[in-house]
Amino acid sequence: MSVAAAEVPRARIGIARLPVRELFGTALAGLATRRLRAVLSALGIAIGIGAMVAVVGVSSSAQANLLAEIDALGTNLLTVTPGQTFLGDNEVLPDTSLAMIDHMQNVDNDAAIYQVSNANVYRTPLVPAAQTGGIGVDAASDNLPRVMGVGLASGRFLGAVADRYPEAVLGAQAAQVLQISHAGGHVLVYLGNTWFTVVGVLKSALLDSTLDSDVFISLPVAERMFAVKPNPSEIYLRANVNDVGSVSGLLAPTTDPQNPDGVQVSRPSNALEARAAAKGQFTTLLLGLGGVALLVGAIGIANIMVISVLERRTEIGLRRALGATRRHISVQFLTESAMLAAIGGVAGLLLGAGATEVYALTKHEPFIVPLYALIAAPAAGFVIGVVAGLYPAGKAARLSPTEALRST
C-alpha cells in the first residue's frame, strides 16, 4: 500500500557498494595479514618473469652488440660476383668490370679479387700437395682492407713492391692454419712452387669471412706467374650511404652491359643483420623454460588462494553479513590474487634486468631490456594472477553467508 510505504521512511533498499579505492585497500590488507606466504607465492611469479626478462634482455644485448659492430663496419658495402648461366656454368665478369664501377657515381671506393685457381700455398715444399689446409689463393687490389674495413694484425698489405716481387698477405684464418702470427723478418710461404715473403697478416673480416681463409698476392704477379686473367672473381665496393639502393640497381648493367643477368649483386650487411636477428631468436627454448616457471608460479598462487579461501570462511561470512554481494567477495579475492602476481611481475622485472646487467657487464655488451618488458612483465603478472584467482574467487563467492553465524 502506498500509505504504508509512506509510513516506512526506509522502504527503498539501499545498494551494496564497494568503491574501487576501498577494494584495493581491502585486498592489500588481506595480503598483509599473511605476509610471508604472500612473498613466497609472489616469488614463484618473480622467478618465471625474471627468467623471461633475462632471456629477452640478454639476447637483445647480444643482438645490439652485433648490430653495433656491423654499423661500425658500415652497411654500404656491396659485392659483385659472377652469376651462373642458364645451364649452371659459372659466368665470367668482364676484365673491364672494376674500371666501369670506378666510373659510377656515388661509388666511394672499390676493390677486386681474382681467384688464382692453379696455385696452393704451403708452409714448405715438403708438405704433401693434398694438404692445402683449405686455403685459397687470390690476387687482390691494394685497397682491399680499406674497402672491407679490415685491419692488419701485423705488417702491411700489398703495395707497389708486391706488383713486382713475390709478396703475400695472409687472411686471419689462413695465418692460423699456416701457424704464422707475425709478418716481417724472413717469413716465407711456398706458393705455387715459389717462395713468397709474408708481408702482412689480416685481422678477421666480419663482413665477408670467406676472405679469412685466403692468401693474397698482387694481380701483376698473379698474371705473370700463374697466368691469371684479369676477370674479377669478386668486386667489393662502398656506395654513398644514401644511394646504396640506386647503386645496387645499376651495378649489374654497369659491370657487364652485354650480359647484366650474369652478374650477381649482394649486400653482406643484410646477411649479418639477419644473423643478428637470429641471435635474438635462438632463445625460444629458454623462453619456454621461463614459461614453465611462470606456470608453476601461477599454480602456486592458485593454491595459496584456495587455502586462503578455506581459512577465511568466517571472514567471508562476516563480509556477506555486512552486506557484501557474491560479486564483492569474488572481486576481492581476484584483486588479491592479481596484486600478488603483479607484485611478483615487478620483482621479476627487476630480477631479470639485474641478470641482464650482470651479463652485459661481464661481456662488455650494451645493457638492453626492451621497453615493452617494462609494461609486459607486470601486466603478465596481473593477467596470470587474475587467471589463477578465478577458481578460488568463485569458490569464495559460493560460500554460504551463514558461515559467520555457524562458527563460534
Added chain:
Amino acid sequence: MSHTVTALALHGVVKEYPGGVTALRGVSVEIGRGEQVAVVGPSGSGKTTMLTIMGTLERPTAGEVCVGERDLASVSDADLAGLRAHEIGFVFQAFHLQEAMTAVDNVALGMLYTGEPLRQRREAARAALERVGLAHRLDFKPKQLSGGERQRVAIARAIAKRPLIILADEPTGNLDSASGGEVIRLLHDLAEDGATLGLITHDESIASGFARRLQMRDGEIVADVRS
C-alpha cells in the same frame, strides 16, 4: 489497520536443508519497529536458522519473509546484500573482529559495503565506539581488548550504520556474566534509539529482561510471551 509499523515478519516459514533436515516447520511472527525480542529454546530448536532467515542470509524453503513491510521473495541476492549493508546489523557470539585492524577500522568495516568513503566511515565508527563506551580504546587491536570490550566493538560495528534491525546470536555466549550483563544492558539502551532488536539466548535471566519472548522447540514457535 491498527498495527504499528512492522519491521520484520515471517509467515509460514519453512526451512529444509539438503539431507532431509527440517530446521523450521512453519514459523509465523511479526515484530514491530523498535520492539525488543528474545528468542529462547534448546539447541537445535531452529533459533539460529530463524535468525539467518530474518537477517536475509538465507532464503526460506517456503513461506514469506518481510523486512520493513517488503516481501523479499522477489528481491535479488544483490539487493538482499544491500539490505544487509544498510538496514541490518549482526552481533555474533564469536565477535568476528579482524585481528589486524584497530577498533575504529573494525567498526568502519561494518559500513564498508554501504559505499561511504573511509573518512565518513571512520567518523561514524568513532561515534559508535563512544556510544558503547570505548572512546578510550579507538586504536586498540582486538588482542589488546577484554572479551566484553571486544563484544562492545562488535556491537558498535553493528550500530554504526544506524540499522533498522539488530540481530544478535548469543552475544554473551563467550563472556563471563558481569561483562555479559553489561553487553545486554548496552543492547537494550541502543535499541531504545528506535532499532528493532532480535536476540538469541538460552539464558533465562537474560530473556526475562525482554518485553517479548519467543520460545522455540523443534523448528516451531511454541510460545510468544509479552510482559
